[in-house]
Each structure stands twice: as structure tokens, then as C-alpha cells.
Amino acid sequence: MDKNLKYIVENYIEFEEVIREAKISSDKLNELIKNKLVPEASYSIKSDITISSSLNDNHKVIIERKYFHPSILQYIKENAKISNPEKFKTIFKENLLANLKNHAHQKFAYGNVFDENGVINGEKVDQALEEEWNYFCKGVYGICTLNNNENDIIEKEIAIKRILDFIADKSSFTAEERENRLKELNDEFNKATSNFAPYQRELSSRGKYLDKLLRESNLDDLVKK
Template identity: 25%
Template sequence: MNLINYLNNNYFTKQQLLDLAKITETELLNFQQQNVMPKCSYKLKLHYTSHSFFGEFNDQSEIEYYAKGYLSWLGILKVTEDPQTVFNLFALRYTKAITYLKNSGHHSDDNTVNSALNLHIKQEWKSFLEGIYGLCTHSGLPEDIAAKEVAILQINEMLALDETGIDLTELTKAVNLLDKSSAMFAPHERLKSSRHRLVDEVRRLYTLTR
């Protein structure tokens, strides 16, 4: 039940997403087949048995869950579904987010957010369409994806230093950024997640404040 509660509290079911976006299931599938809309982040297969006065009843169902941020993404697709235009918008938003983070003091020497940023965004786009970032970021949208990637790079770079060389103020900022942009993860995933390793454990080991 913990998993079901987590999904119902933090995601839209496919039907909820369709109702809120005012589109049909066929339209959603068409967007996904055109590679402009992410797949679901979780798919729950249920097998259940009911007992009542009328006897036993057995059935099964499948529920898809989507990041709540995808509602606004569908708003974009209702205006344009041209794959190149949609990718360009994703890339623009991702690039703007990286620039904003750098101007806010979040720096990384890693090529993926510097000289190789364009290639990195193409790889991120593929993961976005697979629904991966709907699972591991707060909104599933480019801004949170960029923040998560930069924060992880920063934290790993600082943890690779000798302990005496770590700036705890900068480490706290990076950890807080990751905390803000990351999803909580489903209960069975948390101990394996980047949030547990780079937020919970780093805060515990370095006694960081939020």
C-alpha cells in the first residue's frame, strides 16, 4: 500500500492526465509515437480478489502514472507537435536552466554541462522521452532535470576532494539543489536512489543544514 499511496499522492494516473489535459488516449499515444511526449514513469499491474455476499471475484488491471509536470508539457504539444520544434524548446529550456544555475554559483568542470552541453542535451532528451526523469525529478521538466544533473556533478566533484578541501557551504548549496529538484522516489527505491546517497547520506556524514 505504501507504493500505491506514493504514486497516487505524487503522480497523475493516465486517466487523470487525459482528463486534465482534455485530450484522448489516442492523442496521448500519438504524441508518444512521434517522440514528443514522455512515456509513463511507473506502470502498476494489479491482480485482486474481492469477497462479498455474491462470492469471490477475481480481476486484474494496469495503471500508468505520469509526472504532474507533464500536464504543462501537454499544453505545449496542443500548440505544436513538430518533433524538431518540441526538441528545440526542450533544449532551450535546459540551456537557460544551466545558465541560470551557473550565474547562481553552481559550477561544475564536467564537460557535459560545458563544452559538450549540446550532445548532453540530446542524451537527456532520450531519457526524458523514456519517462525516466518523471521518476527521479520533482516535475520531470527540463529545469529540474538540469538542476539535478548539475547538483550531482557538483556533489561528486566535491566528495572526490580531500575532506579538508571541501567547502561545506558550497556542498550544502549543491545538496539543497538536488533535494529540491529530485523526486522522493517510491519506498522500495529510496535506498538505491541518488537522493539517498547524495542528499540523505551526505547531510548525515557532513552534518549539513537544509
């Protein structure tokens, strides 16, 4: 099996399996997605199939399979009976904001939405959280976070920004300090961030920043496979 297909099949749930596990109809799942009560599929795989027979005829079929992050089962369980979709959105954004406010490294997130007194800029943070909500609904965070939830979204945002800050300032550290800091950042990044399908890895935040840093520092053994 192709390594990208293998990654997706092993880590995601196909549409038919979702409705079977959740005990709902395909129409109900599509309704939940449309109402933004569960995220869209993270991956879509299209297959061109040729059917042939001993009569020397053939027929071409295109099959599309959609794959969701496993967390969709929990979101279906929690949200299937919500009559007002805005309720889920409100709760989701409130959780994002609470996680941000309580984070020890909050100043790194979203270009720093806190002023020098620790007061949050309401307009800036509202815009950032609205963007995160849209990414979540589109299935983006089902690709790049481990658990596809509010905690991982904030953790990933801050982990990436801390890595970028380290890259900009790494020349000010000794070799030992750089290695220790990089190991710390690697641990933090891995708590919330996925490995990515192989074809995505090089251009992902993990590939562009963390993998590159680890290899440059001769810490190849820490690169997650």
C-alpha cells in the first residue's frame, strides 16, 4: 500500500465507518457537517476504477472516499441533538479563549493579543478565534493536531510560534543551551501536533521548522517517524 494511503487509513475513519460506529444515517452526518456541528472530512481519496470482462468490454468508475479524524465520533455523540448550531461554536471559541488565557506562554500566540499589562485585545483575539473555528470546521485541525480539539489548537499555535522565536534568536544561546531548548520545544510540539501524511510532511510546520532544526542540531533520533 502507498505510504500516504497507509497513514490515512491507519489514522482516520472513513465515512461509512463513521455512520456505522455512530449509528446514524449518511443524511444525518451530512446534516451535522452542513450545520457545523462536526468538522468536515480531513482527507478525500478519489479512485479511478476500470471494470473489464472476458467479453473485451470495460467500464470506468470514479469512487471518492472521505476520511475523518476519529474525534468526529465524540463530536457526533455530544452535538447530534443540539438544535442551535451557534451554541457549539460559542462553547468552542470560549474554550479556545480560556486555554489561551491560562497558557504559560500566551504571549506567543497570534502575534501576541495581550498588551504589556496582560490585557487582551478583544478585536484581535476575536478575529484569531474566528479563523481557528473556520479551520476546525473545514477539517484542517483533523490533519495537523493529535486530538482535534480546543486544547491542541492553542498548544500547536504557541508551540510553532515558540519555535519561530527560537529560530530568530538561536545565535544568542550556547550550543548546550540550544540543544536543551530545542529538546524542550520538541516535547511541547509533540504533545499536540500530528506527524502528517508523508506527502505533506516537508511543507508542514513540523517539516519546515522542527524536523529541520533537529537535523541541523544532529538530533535526528528525535525526528518523529
